[in-house]
Amino acid sequence: MSAGKFDPDDVPRPAVAIRIDAQNRNSRQAHEQKRKGQLILALHGSVTCEVEKGLWIVPPRCGLWIPCGAPHSVSISSDGTVVLVFTEPGLVNLPTAGCTLKVSNLLRELVQRLAELPPLYSTEGPAARLVQVLLDELSQAATKQLHLPISANARLRRIMDGLLKNPADRSTMAEWAKRVAMSERTLARLIFTETGMTFGRWRQQFHVLTALQRLAAGKSVQAVSQDLGYESVSAFITMFKKALGQSPARYLAKRDEMLTRE
Numbered sequence: 001m002s003a004g005k006f007d008p009d010d011v012p013r014p015a016v017a018i019r020i021d022a023q024n025r026n027s028r029q030a031h032e033q034k035r036k037g038q039l040i041l042a043l044h045g046s047v048t049c050e051v052e053k054g055l056w057i058v059p060p061r062c063g064l065w066i067p068c069g070a071p072h073s074v075s076i077s078s079d080g081t082v083v084l085v086f087t088e089p090g091l092v093n094l095p096t097a098g099c100t101l102k103v104s105n106l107l108r109e110l111v112q113r114l115a116e117l118p119p120l121y122s123t124e125g126p127a128a129r130l131v132q133v134l135l136d137e138l139s140q141a142a143t144k145q146l147h148l149p150i151s152a153n154a155r156l157r158r159i160m161d162g163l164l165k166n167p168a169d170r171s172t173m174a175e176w177a178k179r180v181a182m183s184e185r186t187l188a189r190l191i192f193t194e195t196g197m198t199f200g201r202w203r204q205q206f207h208v209l210t211a212l213q214r215l216a217a218g219k220s221v222q223a224v225s226q227d228l229g230y231e232s233v234s235a236f237i238t239m240f241k242k243a244l245g246q247s248p249a250r251y252l253a254k255r256d257e258m259l260t261r262e
Helices: 105-116 125-141 156-167 173-179 184-195 199-215 221-228 233-244 249-261
Strands: 015-021 026-033 036-043 047-051 054-058 062-067 072-076 081-087 099-100
Touching: 015 105, 015 125, 026 233, 036 047, 036 105, 047 062, 054 062, 054 199, 081 105, 081 125, 105 233, 156 173, 156 184, 173 184, 173 199, 184 199, 199 221, 199 233, 199 249, 221 233, 221 249
Parallel strands: none
Antiparallel strands: 015 081, 026 072, 036 062, 036 081, 047 054, 047 072, 062 099
8 A cells, every 4th residue: 555644543453554755855753643653664775764752764674663653854866766564563473662663574475465455355254364464473573673762852962963964974072062053072971961971982873874775775885984084985884883892894794694585
């Protein structure tokens, strides 16, 4: 089913799915809150979601789980295609907080097939069986905490928005402090209080998430290194290995091996 003027909370089915194509324009859903749980599956392009004081940058082949009732907003890049799956409360055994999910080949195909069905599909027969398998697969999906803590503080939002617009910005904390009219010490204390991280660790986490998204979309290590403002590819690889324990090439190869086995 394609996106339209309908409220998935009003659809009396265990699960319903919508496919959204950005169609060469950036798409943003304002903060909303749904009674049903929601899976955001990125098929192509860039998907960024803000939920529960966290920013998730969803790479292709991964999904984001938004629990029932959680306020959130979603941004899709101009080349993006996503499928949103809404499930009735209590039908899937997933965390009560937002998290990234590893999406198997089977789950991805089931989600796309559900998006092709009418919202009021038959509650008996092939469609009903497909939905039950989908819910079973979703309940068993492995979770990962690939997100960036964020804050409602206006000054920290300004820094976050600046990094989203220009991930290559290598400004120091002292330079950011000047821009937001604070002392460096006060900004450092504010960032730690609001995110639980130092500025350096927080920006590194942002770079890791951005790198994962762009690498998964097919960009080269060299191109991603330049996108993030690193002086050399080796410096970028060192950062990536420090954060995730392996090189970008090994990380993606291992992920692809696991998907191929499914």
